[in-house]
Amino acid sequence: FSYLLSIDxxxxFTRAAEALNVSQSALSQKVRQLEDELGAQLFDRSGRMVQLTDAGIVYLEYLRRAHNHLLTAQRALNDVQDLSRGKLRIAFTPTFTEYLVAPVIQQFHERYPGIIIELTxxxxDAVETALGDDKVDLAFGFDEVFSHDVEVEALFPERLxxxxxxxxxxxxxxxxxxxxQLAETPLALLTTSFVxxxxxxxxxxxCGIKPSIALQANSISAVLKIVSHGKIATILPGTIExxxxxxxxxxxxxxxxxxxxALLSRKGAYRTVASTAFAEQIRGMLEHGCLSPLRTLTGRDQE
Incomplete structure (x- = not known):
């Protein structure tokens, strides 16, 4: 697995061998042996860069699937029912860093300190891809997803x-x-890389208006700092209150x-005990915990 994936x-071959900490000759020999066994050439070595052949593209596609299934099986074997150890991979879109991620992670860590949390x-779009490729277990996003492989659990409403x-x-x-009036208001907006x-x-x-954009930034914290100290406004989710x-x-x-x-996950994916506990905790925090105001903030700010 690792040899072919590294070459791709x-x-x-030289850089792949260095990354694998093996000699180039050993790597080349392994690939030739595999190609002989398969009766097909996987890589085109004639150009300056190694390219996958048609056979290689097909073979690598199934190889990646098998590799992902193997990693899933390893996580399942390592999953501990009492949550004394394990790993939880969480992805989130940027605006959630300002009000949602910290309290949820803090409470989960206090309850399960042995679980290593990986935040990304x-x-x-990248969240959907990561879920489909089994790179993350759960993600905070929105219910407007394009992939049919993503399962959506609605959490609370939000309005810009x-x-x-x-x-x-x-x-x-x-x-x-x-x-x-909005058209006359100087605005600090997030860049077009944000949904x-x-x-x-x-x-x-x-609305048929041309906004007065004073500045654009790819940092929500920077925008908030500028707005809090000046006479420039911004447009962000009301839930950040x-x-x-x-x-x-x-x-x-x-x-x-x-x-x-919404809380997003991959349909049919193996659910670790940690990811199940995380989802249950979020539901509890929204129902009767410190996140319960999120279910009323949006409606109130438009009254």
Whole structure:
């Protein structure tokens, strides 16, 4: 497995051998032996970079599937029922770092300190791919997924809203902000690499306005810092109020469409005891724990 996968990754026998800590001659010999056994050439070595042949593409596709199944089997064997040890792989889209990930992880670690938690921030598209490739166990995302292999469990509603600091001119406003007023408001927005930005741009287009974008950033924490200290506003999920009560959340008219935050997993995948416990904990925190306000924040900020 590792020999062929490394060659495919590096597209060079020398670099693949170095990564595997074996000699190039040993690696080449192993590949030739396998090709002789299969009766097919897997790699085209004629160019500057090693390329998969048609046979190699087919063989590697099934090889990766087998490799993923093997890793799943190993995790199943290592899974301990009492949660005294193990590993939990969680992915999440960026906005959840500001209010959701920390309290959930903190409580889970306090209850199960022997579980090693691996956190990865990625885009929603990357989350779906990672779930399909069995790279993560669970993910925080939205219910608007494209892959039929992803299982969706709705958690709570979320709505994008206008967010300002306490020194902003709109701080005394008692009525929702209209599109015309929003167009005159300097904004600090996330870059187009964020899924939220797609919804924001769609809102501008549907309202027929050209926003006053003062700056763009690929860091949510940077945007929040700028907004909290100045007279620039931003548009972010109203649910961040759970952790950022120093900011003000202004209703828009018309409001952004509601979205549903969801816990994502791969359909039919082996569920470790740790991932099952994690999902149960989230449900409990939303039902009667510190996350329960998330189920009412969105509705309140648009009243």
């Amino acid at each position: 990754e590096h597209r060079n 921030e990625m885009s929603l 809203t206008l967010v300002i600091g306490r020194s902003h001119p709109l701080i005394t406003r008692r009525h929702p902000v209209t599109p015309a 939220s930005r797609f919804h924001i741009d769609s809102y501008f287009q549907s 759970l952790e950022h009560r120093d900011l003000q959340y202004i209703s828009l008219d018309p409001p952004f469409p509601m979205r549903t935050v």
